[in-house]
Amino acid sequence: MSEKSFPWRRFLPQSALLVMSLSLFACGGGSDGSSPASIKLPALSNLFNWTQAEKVVGFSHSAEILSTEPFKSSGNPGNLPDAASAVAALAANTVYQYGKNPDGTLRTNNTVDDYMNHNKISGLLVIKNGAVALERYAMGMDRNTLWDSKSAGKSVVSVLMGAALKDGSIKSLDDTVEKYVPELAGSAYQGVTLRNLLHMSSGVAWNENYLDSRSDIVAVINCVAHKTAGCILNHMKTLARAKDANTGAPTAQGTVWNYSTGEAFVSGLVVQRATGMSLSKYIQSKIWQPFGMEADGNWWLESDGGVSFGGGGFNATLRDYGRLGLFVLNNGKLANGTSVLPDNWVTDSTTWISQSAVPGYADNGSYGNMWWFNPAYDDGVHNASPLFTNIGAPLQNTTVPTGAVPVQSRGPVQDQPGASSDWTFMAIGVFGQMIAINQRENLVVVEWGVWDKPDPHCCDSTDPTYIANNPYNEEAIFVNALTEALH
Template sequence: MKFKTTALVALVAIAGAGALAWQSLDKETRGFLAAFPTNTDLLFWSTSQRDAAFRALDRLPFLAKHRVVPAGATPSALPPGPPLPLPLDVDAYMQAQRSAALMVVHNGQVRLERYGLDFDSQGRWTSFSVAKSFTSTLVGAAVRDGHIKSMDDKVSDYIQEMKGSAYDDVSIRQLLTMTSGVAWNEDYGDPQSDVAQFNNHKPEAGVDALVSYMRQLPRAVPAGTRWLYSTGETNLVGVLLSRATQKPLSVYLSEKIWVPAGMEQQATWILSKTGQEISGCCIQAATRDFARFGQFILNGAVVNGQSTVPEGWLTEATTARTGINTPGRGYGYQWWTYDDGTFAARGIFGQGIFIDPVRQLVIASNANWGTSASDPADSAAREAFYQAVQKAVDEEAATAKGR
C-alpha cells in the first residue's frame, strides 16, 4: 500500500520545534522518523525502515489516516501457564525470523510470550493480511445479523457500481475463497503488479477508489474454476460489508469481535484514500489481542453462550473450500487451511495466527522478515516452529498420562 509523502513536512516541523518536541515522542515514533523512507511504497522499504514503521503506522497521521477500534472495559483473561518445554532455541528462532513478538496459548494459558526488535506487549504491530481473517469473520457476523442474505448473493447486489464488470456475476462466497476468476497480479516484488498499483489509481468522480480499480479488471477464467490470491478482492469484501451493515468496518469490528472477545487495547484500522478501511490489510493491534482473536475463533466465536456467526459457518470458513496447488493445504473463507484440521491467518513479512482446535493451541507472531515479503525459507521455518510446538504439547500430554 502507498502512503503520502507529506511526512517530510512533518519532519521539518519536528526539527524546528527542537529537542523537547523530539523527546516528547515515543521511542517507536522517534525510531520511525530517524529511519524515514524516501520511497513511500511499503513493499519496497528497507528492513530498518520496516522495523520502525510496522509499529507506528497509526501514530503518523501524515502517512495514512485510520479509525480506532474501541475495546471494552473488561479484558478476557490470558493467565500464565507453566513454560512449554520446546526442543529448539527460541531466541535463535526469533532472531532468524526477526520476530517482534511470539506467543503460544495452550488451553487458554500463556505458555510462551517473548518480544524482540525493541517491541513489547503494550505496542501495536500492523497485521497485513492477517486482517483478512478478521474481515471474513465479520462477513459471518453480517450473515447472522441479516445484513447479508446469503453467501451466494452477487457482489453487484451490494455494490451497484460493479454491474457490468467481471464481478457482476461473482458471489460473496467466491470472493471469500478467491475463486472469482478475475485477473489479478499479487507479485510483491513487481512494482507494476496490481497489489502495488491499485492504491495509486485515480478513481472516477464519486466512485470508491478500490471499486473504480477493481471494476476495470478483465475476466481470466470462469468464476469458481480457479483459486488466485487477491488482496484486492478482500478489500472489495470490505466495501461490500460496509454497504451491507451501513457501518464503518472499525465500528462493526468493535461491536462483533473487539468488545465481545475482551480485547485489552484499542486497535486501529488504516483507511484508503477514499476513507474506507483497507479490509485486506492493516489492523494495528497488540500481539496479546491477536492471540485473543485466535482464542475467540478457537472457542467457536461464542462469548457467554452467544454466537457471533451462524451455526456451522465457522467450520466452513476454516476448512478447505478450494485447493491452492499445495499438497495438504487449502483455502477457506480467508483462512489458510491444513488437512489435519488446523488453520491459520497469515500476513506478509511474518505476521500470523495459527490455530489447532484438537490441541487447543493458538500461536500468534509478529515479525519483519528481512529478505522478502513472503520468503519461502522464513515461511518454512515458521511451519517447523508450529510443528515443534505441537510435538511439545503432545509429549507433555503423554508424560502426564503416564504418571
C-alpha cells in the same frame, strides 16, 4: 519446493509514498545499526529494501503514516491468565529440527530464541488452554504496541462477513457482489458470489506482483497512499475476466484460485455496505467490546474519512491478536455463550478449496474463506521430524470419521497417525505476521515479524548457516514443535 509451489504467497506492503520522519520512542534500533533517533520511511517503490529498523517503525506506526480509524475496547478486558509454570516451561524449552549447522550436521536443537532470531520476530505469543504459555517481545516492542496485520487482516474480514451473515445483514453467501456493491454491476464482478469472493476464485484477472509497477496491487496501494476516495473501487471496475491460457475461453467463477488483495477489499466493502458500519465500528460492536479486548486498535482507511481497507491494515496489541485467535478457536462464541458466527463458519472457512491445491504439498487445497492451510513439508532432510506428531486422528475437516487421512499425497511417516499442522489453520501476512489456531489442541500462536524479504525464496544458499529457502516452512515446523511440546 519450487517457486511455482507457492504462487499464493502474496504481499501487502506498508503504503507510504511520502518520506516521513518518525521518532522511535519505545522502538530500539535495528540490528543493522540503524539509529533509533529518526527513521525515514522511504517511498513505496523502495519498500522491499527497507532496513529492519524501518520495518519495525513502519509496522508499528500505521496511525502516524496512513488514514486509520480506531476501534475501542470496553475497558473491561477478558481474563487471559498466565499458564501454570510447568506449561510455561514446556513452551519456553521447545526445540525443533531445522536446517544444518555450519559444519553440515543437522540442527536438531533449535530453540525459541533461535526461531525469533532466524525469522526476526518482534512479538511471539503462545496461548494454551486459554492461558498464556509464552509471551516475548523484541526490537523495542511491548504490550502496548499496535502492530500491522498485513494480509492477516484478510482473515479478520472473513470473520466479520461471518458475523454479518449471522446477524442477517448478509442474507447468503450465494448472493452476488453487486447486490451489496451496485457499482460493480456491469463489471467482470457482476454475478460473482460472495462465496467465490471469499475463496478468491471469482475468475476475474488480477496481478498481485509487487515487483511489477503496472500490477493491480501497486495501483490499489497507491490509492491508499494517496488517500484517494473511491480509487480502489474504480480500479476494481476496470478489471477483465481472466482467460484460459490454452483455449482463450473466459474463466468461470469457482474454477480457478487467484490470490487478490482487491477481492479482500471488496469483501470488506460488502460487509460495510451490508451492515452500514465501517470495519472498525463493526468489529468494535460485534467482537472487540463483547469479547473483552484489553486495548484499542485501528484499521487502515482508503482515504480520510473513507471506507475501511479490507485488504489488510488491521492493527492491535499482541495479546488482543491472541484473544481474537481464541474467539475464532471457540467458533465465535462470547463468554456468555452468545454465538457471533454461524454454527459451521469456522469449519467452512477452513475447509480447503480444491482450486487452491498444491500437489504434493496441500493436495486438498491451501485456502478457504481467507484462511490458510500451511503444513510443514521439510525440516532440512526431507524426513519429517518433528513435523509429525501423535495427536490423534482424524485430521482437520476430513469426511472420514475414524482413521488417519493424510492431507499430503505422501502417507503418514514414523508410524504417526497424522501431521499436527493438518489440524492448524492460519491467518498469514507478509514479512512474518501470523495467527495460528489449532482447535483440537486448544492452541493459539501469534507472531509479528520483520523478515528480510517477503518472497519465500528469501535466503542466500551460499551462506554456511543457510537453513531453508522458505520461511513459511520453518514457521509451520515451529508451530508443530510447540503443538507437540504442549500436547
